[in-house]
Amino acid sequence: MFPIQIAPNDPRLTQICARWDLTPNDNAEFSLLFEEDILTLKKRDEPKLGGIMVDFVSGAVAHRRKFGGGRGQAIAKAVGLKAGATPTVVDGTAGLGRDAFVLASLGCRVLLIERHPVVAALLEDGLRRAYLDGEIGPWMQQRMQLVHGSSLEALDNLEDKPDVVYLDPMYPHREKSALVKKEMRVFQSLVGADTDADGLLAPALRLAQKRVVVKRPDYAEDLDGVRPSTRIETKKNRFDVYVKAAMG
Numbered sequence: 001m002f003p004i005q006i007a008p009n010d011p012r013l014t015q016i017c018a019r020w021d022l023t024p025n026d027n028a029e030f031s032l033l034f035e036e037d038i039l040t041l042k043k044r045d046e047p048k049l050g051g052i053m054v055d056f057v058s059g060a061v062a063h064r065r066k067f068g069g070g071r072g073q074a075i076a077k078a079v080g081l082k083a084g085a086t087p088t089v090v091d092g093t094a095g096l097g098r099d100a101f102v103l104a105s106l107g108c109r110v111l112l113i114e115r116h117p118v119v120a121a122l123l124e125d126g127l128r129r130a131y132l133d134g135e136i137g138p139w140m141q142q143r144m145q146l147v148h149g150s151s152l153e154a155l156d157n158l159e160d161k162p163d164v165v166y167l168d169p170m171y172p173h174r175e176k177s178a179l180v181k182k183e184m185r186v187f188q189s190l191v192g193a194d195t196d197a198d199g200l201l202a203p204a205l206r207l208a209q210k211r212v213v214v215k216r217p218d219y220a221e222d223l224d225g226v227r228p229s230t231r232i233e234t235k236k237n238r239f240d241v242y243v244k245a246a247m248g
């Protein structure tokens, strides 16, 4: 049960609490509210940080889909997207679904697994609105599906083996907190560090047919101390690629 503050007279929030096992609590650190039909999370004592929400239809994520470099992006190369190869992907650490959305918008079918109930609630709300959108709704319904649970178990229980398992666990930030984007600060204080992330690599390698891709900050050590087959570097991050078989 995760304690959360909600507006008591909004029946949509009462439903969300029941569905995601959230406990309405007036003194909770975080509050959930609808802002213009968008489920939003705020840190109660730090309103200046603003809210976090999932919006695939407009805003930064939609902008990146339209103008963000398509299959030339590092993440696309890392999962092996190329002419004639559009891999299926399990995103084992879905978060706010941004990376998964980039891959889905490039044609990949992505199963998103998220264990934090509040993050999963925000993600489901973002998917609900995206599924209804006239432009992206039809392919979103086909390509992005959410599962709530821990990938530490779920990866070993999936029947359909994807080409790629993608992992982006939380990593403690090195930058001074003032430099971390406001939205990221709310997200980090909600989720914390994924200290058990090393345990994801082995089940990911068992499940993926072709490769496992791990997104890491450039200063981070290898996941579970295992050296990848290759690395794709970006300005702040790198994608560690563990190759099992050629993309074909």
Ligand SMILES: C[S@@+](CC[C@H](N)C(=O)[O-])C[C@H]1O[C@@H](n2cnc3c(N)ncnc32)[C@H](O)[C@@H]1O
Binding pocket: 092, 093, 094, 095, 096, 097, 098, 099, 100, 113, 114, 115, 116, 119, 149, 150, 151, 152, 168, 169, 170, 171, 191, 194, 197, 200
């Ligand atoms: C850094 S965020 C991922 C951000 C995501 N790549 C994006 O583009 O929005 C990491 C997320 O993974 C989730 N997570 C960590 N370990 C997990 C596990 N074992 N199973 C499912 N979700 C997990 C955390 O709750 C958090 O929401």
